[in-house]
Amino acid sequence: MLNAAGEPQNIVVLGGSSDIGVAIARRLAAPSTKSIVLACRRPDEAPVDGLRRPGLEVQAVSFDAVRVEHHASFVDSLVAAHGDIDVAVVAFGQLGEQSRFGDDPVAAADLVTVNFAGAVSVLLALARVMRRQGHGRIVVLSSVAGERVRPANMVYGATKAGLDGFSLALGDSLVTSGVGVLVVRPGFVRSAMTQGMEAAPFATTPDAVADATVKALRAGRRIVWAPGILRYVFMVLRHLPAPLWRRLPLG
Amino acid sequence: MSPDYAPEVLRGWGLSTMSSARVATVSERDVVDHVKDADERGVLVRGLGRSYGDAAQNGGGRVLRLASSPSDVRLDEAAGTVTVGAGVSLDDLLRVIVPRGFFVPVTPGTRFVTVGGAVAADIHGKNHHLEGSFGNHVRRFSLVLADGSVLECSREQNPDAFWTTIGGMGLTGVIRDVTFGLIRIETSRCRVDTVRCDDFDELIEQMSTGDDDVRYSVAWVDLLSGGARFGRGVLWRGDHARRDDLPVADRADALAYGPRQLVSVPPVVPGPGVVNALSSAVFNELWFRKEPRRREGSIKSIPAYFHPLDAVGSWNRLYGGHGFVQYQFLIPFGRETELRLIVEAIVASRLATPLVVLKRFGVGNDAPLSFPMPGWTLTVDLPAGAATLASLTHALDDIVLDAGGRHYLAKDALLGPDAIRVGYPRLAEWQAVRDRLDPQRNFRSDLARRLGLME
Ligand SMILES: Cc1cc2nc3c(=O)[nH]c(=O)nc-3n(C[C@H](O)[C@H](O)[C@H](O)COP(=O)(O)OP(=O)(O)OC[C@H]3O[C@@H](n4cnc5c(N)ncnc54)[C@H](O)[C@@H]3O)c2cc1C
Ligand SMILES: NC(=O)c1ccc[n+]([C@@H]2O[C@H](COP(=O)([O-])OP(=O)(O)OC[C@H]3O[C@@H](n4cnc5c(N)ncnc54)[C@H](OP(=O)(O)O)[C@@H]3O)[C@@H](O)[C@H]2O)c1
Numbered sequence: 041m042l043n044a045a046g047e048p049q050n051i052v053v054l055g056g057s058s059d060i061g062v063a064i065a066r067r068l069a070a071p072s073t074k075s076i077v078l079a080c081r082r083p084d085e086a087p088v089d090g091l092r093r094p095g096l097e098v099q100a101v102s103f104d105a106v107r108v109e110h111h112a113s114f115v116d117s118l119v120a121a122h123g124d125i126d127v128a129v130v131a132f133g134q135l136g137e138q139s140r141f142g143d144d145p146v147a148a149a150d151l152v153t154v155n156f157a158g159a160v161s162v163l164l165a166l167a168r169v170m171r172r173q174g175h176g177r178i179v180v181l182s183s184v185a186g187e188r189v190r191p192a193n194m195v196y197g198a199t200k201a202g203l204d205g206f207s208l209a210l211g212d213s214l215v216t217s218g219v220g221v222l223v224v225r226p227g228f229v230r231s232a233m234t235q236g237m238e239a240a241p242f243a244t245t246p247d248a249v250a251d252a253t254v255k256a257l258r259a260g261r262r263i264v265w266a267p268g269i270l271r272y273v274f275m276v277l278r279h280l281p282a283p284l285w286r287r288l289p290l291g
Numbered sequence: 292m293s294p295d296y297a298p299e300v301l302r303g304w305g306l307s308t309m310s311s312a313r314v315a316t317v318s319e320r321d322v323v324d325h326v327k328d329a330d331e332r333g334v335l336v337r338g339l340g341r342s343y344g345d346a347a348q349n350g351g352g353r354v355l356r357l358a359s360s361p362s363d364v365r366l367d368e369a370a371g372t373v374t375v376g377a378g379v380s381l382d383d384l385l386r387v388i389v390p391r392g393f394f395v396p397v398t399p400g401t402r403f404v405t406v407g408g409a410v411a412a413d414i415h416g417k418n419h420h421l422e423g424s425f426g427n428h429v430r431r432f433s434l435v436l437a438d439g440s441v442l443e444c445s446r447e448q449n450p451d452a453f454w455t456t457i458g459g460m461g462l463t464g465v466i467r468d469v470t471f472g473l474i475r476i477e478t479s480r481c482r483v484d485t486v487r488c489d490d491f492d493e494l495i496e497q498m499s500t501g502d503d504d505v506r507y508s509v510a511w512v513d514l515l516s517g518g519a520r521f522g523r524g525v526l527w528r529g530d531h532a533r534r535d536d537l538p539v540a541d542r543a544d545a546l547a548y549g550p551r552q553l554v555s556v557p558p559v560v561p562g563p564g565v566v567n568a569l570s571s572a573v574f575n576e577l578w579f580r581k582e583p584r585r586r587e588g589s590i591k592s593i594p595a596y597f598h599p600l601d602a603v604g605s606w607n608r609l610y611g612g613h614g615f616v617q618y619q620f621l622i623p624f625g626r627e628t629e630l631r632l633i634v635e636a637i638v639a640s641r642l643a644t645p646l647v648v649l650k651r652f653g654v655g656n657d658a659p660l661s662f663p664m665p666g667w668t669l670t671v672d673l674p675a676g677a678a679t680l681a682s683l684t685h686a687l688d689d690i691v692l693d694a695g696g697r698h699y700l701a702k703d704a705l706l707g708p709d710a711i712r713v714g715y716p717r718l719a720e721w722q723a724v725r726d727r728l729d730p731q732r733n734f735r736s737d738l739a740r741r742l743g744l745m746e
Contacts, residue, residue, distance in 0.1 A: 041308070041310060041345065041350060041737050041740065041741055042308075043308070043704055043705045043706075043741065044303075044305060044307035044308050044344065044614070044616045044680075044704035044705050045307075045616075045675060045680050045681035045684070045705055046675075047681060047705075049741070070681060071681075071685050071707065072705075072706070072707030074707075095709075124350075124740065171351075172332070172351050173310075173332070173350055173351040174310040174311040174312055174332070174350030174351030174352070175309070175310035175311065175350040175351070175737075216298050216299075216300060216311060217298070217311050218300050218310045218311030218350055218351075219311075258613070258676070259612075259613070259676070
């Protein structure tokens with residue numbers, strides 16, 4: 041359980057090699073934190089060393105977002121091994137190449153499977169065990185790309201729009217259960233995902249996203265934007281007339 | 292399991308911990324049917340939820356509220372003892388016994404605790420230095436075990452179940468009814484002396500030399516002032532007033548007792564709460580100035596002397612949405628340097644609020660998880676939303692434990708398993724008896740899981 045200062049004993053990162061996910065785990069880890077599990081496709085390459093310190097067990101385990109048939113038993117196995125899950129960070133995701141999808145709709149469907157179907161499946165599995173334990177926090181990496189989907193990344197944006205809506209409703213469904221869901225909406229973050237890309241306005245870093253996330257968790261919020269200014273930027277962008285919206289140079 | 296369990300989010304009094312459990316109110320008679328067949332989230336009994344942290348929470352499991360009848364108070368005036376259901380509150384009990392010339396042997400700073408909660412946390416009061424904690428006055432109790440059987444416990448009968456349950460935080464079984472000794476009183480008033488001390492050394496000196504002559508003694512320390520005024524405080528000493536102490540007009544109705552709640556805090560307090568550094572500093576200044584250097588023999592009512600906070604309903608909401616923690620620790624005698632160091636660290640943190648209490652403990656009892664032992668105990672409220680809270684308390688934890696001290700489980704909401712193992716060296720002994728009483732581990736709590744009390 042989270043103690044009164046919001047410090048977790050057990051943390052799980054789904055998409056355990058994600059720069060943002062790992063930054064959140066590092067920022068959350070406290071003296072009384074017992075374990076961090078990084079769940080990812082290539083556990084051998086997971087950044088466990090950067091998190092290790094005496095008294096804290098850091099472990100990488102195999103997890104693939106598309107193997108939805110394993111998600112429920114996977115989450116159960118985490119509980120069996122470490123006890124209650126206090127915070128789960130759902131950080132996996134792929135950006136994909138929008139320019140390819142026109143000719144390769146299967147690739148687009150695969151992206152949807154990772155970002156949306158896989159996320160929905162693992163979120164439901166997490167909600168089930170947390171409901172059973174009567175407490176827990178789920179952090180979902182959404183994106184401003186889902187706030188108003190742009191043609192330039194419409195498949196990715198649509199998966200995030202779906203994920204965002206689902207996660208908020210999941211949070212609402214858990215109100216009396218002691219479980220909370222926090223939806224994180226970052227803008228452009230300099231991470232492995234955006235390597236080589238030109239930064240968009242209000243670009244930020246994984247550590248800055250992690251700071252904002254941990255603050256929002258402690259405050260019991262449902263949504264956090266990173267950086268915070270994007271909330272106001274999108275209040276405007278959401279209502280721009282379509283012709284203007286299409287011509288915006290958002291990358 | 293009967294259908295009258297309903298999901299409910301339960302919090303500690305500090306409003307800074309929470310989890311959801313299935314909750315039901317059960318009678319003393321039916322409780323035997325509700326402790327058996329628990330799943331791996333277990334079952335726990337909750338009193339009035341006045342422990343500050345997660346002691347009375349059991350996330351994902353079942354939580355029982357014990358419906359004891361306040362009219363079923365069996366007072367043995369000749370023996371000076373009372374037998375009550377464990378779900379009866381001290382508030383209910385005092386309304387019965389004070390007019391008949393008796394007072395509870397130990398009272399916390401609120402009368403809204405149950406007798407069960409008083410035993411399970413082995414609570415202490417302002418008379419600890421002379422009269423010990425609540426468990427010292429318990430003659431016997433009946434304990435509903437995990438298999439539904441009822442065990443009679445006293446110093447003679449099942450003494451290890453007796454001592455394991457006292458201070459055992461509800462993890463050995465359900466305490467069903469309790470017999471304990473009372474204090475005989477001539478009036479419902481207290482006679483109080485106050486001494487103002489200009490700094491910390493003077494306060495420690497006054498308490499070290501004068502305490503043993505007075506039944507009730509506690510000091511209030513101003514943690515918001517530094518420099519020459521560092522650690523200034525007011526020492527409150529008192530005892531139950533004798534009939535002769537009262538003005539003549541009051542003597543006819545010397546045992547009159549009718550505590551009232553004056554106001555209540557609404558459920559939602561906007562923003563970060565109204566207890567902030569500024570209001571605290573003003574509060575402390577006023578309170579300190581209010582007291583003359585030394586005043587003797589002022590007469591106060593029981594509520595005004597023992598339970599002043601109870602005049603304000605739900606005052607815990609004043610800290611705003613994040614809630615607060617009450618950090619209470621003990622430092623053995625001889626380690627006053629460390630005590631001072633901690634007080635300095637709290638002053639420097641600028642996090643402290645007005646409710647800072649210093650008390651000198653006397654000898655402890657035989658219960659392995661009982662908190663009090665000879666030394667100083669300091670109690671300070673800290674806002675849970677403060678970014679620097681955890682770094683402050685983790686640093687303080689180290690000083691407390693290195694000095695051979697410990698933390699009070701009924702208040703704790705921050706520690707991890709290691710701190711309890713160091714602070715309570717008899718934990719393994721407690722666990723062995725607990726496991727014998729409840730081998731399936733039906734009784735569980737959030738506190739037990741957080742601190743690894745069963746592991
Ligand atoms: C304003 C205020 C002032 C306080 N001052 C003091 C003080 O001066 N000294 C002090 O020692 N404490 C003090 N406390 C703490 C309080 O006395 C303890 O936390 C006490 O245990 C609360 O009793 P409760 O009935 O609310 O129990 P809860 O908080 O509901 O439960 C506390 C524990 O008791 C167990 N329990 C409750 N009933 C039973 C039962 N029938 N059988 C078995 N286990 C049971 C629970 O499982 C839990 O582990 C204060 C609290 C407040 C809010
Ligand atoms: N970077 C940004 O600008 C930005 C902005 C808004 C939102 N986000 C979101 O934030 C989250 C984290 O992104 P990031 O910036 O930290 O990028 P990242 O470092 O690339 O992290 C994404 C992670 O997802 C993992 N992943 C991909 N497919 C997977 C699958 N099928 N199963 C399991 N894991 C899979 C990747 O692991 P592999 O090593 O196995 O590929 C990678 O570690 C993502 O959901 C992303 O959409 C990012």
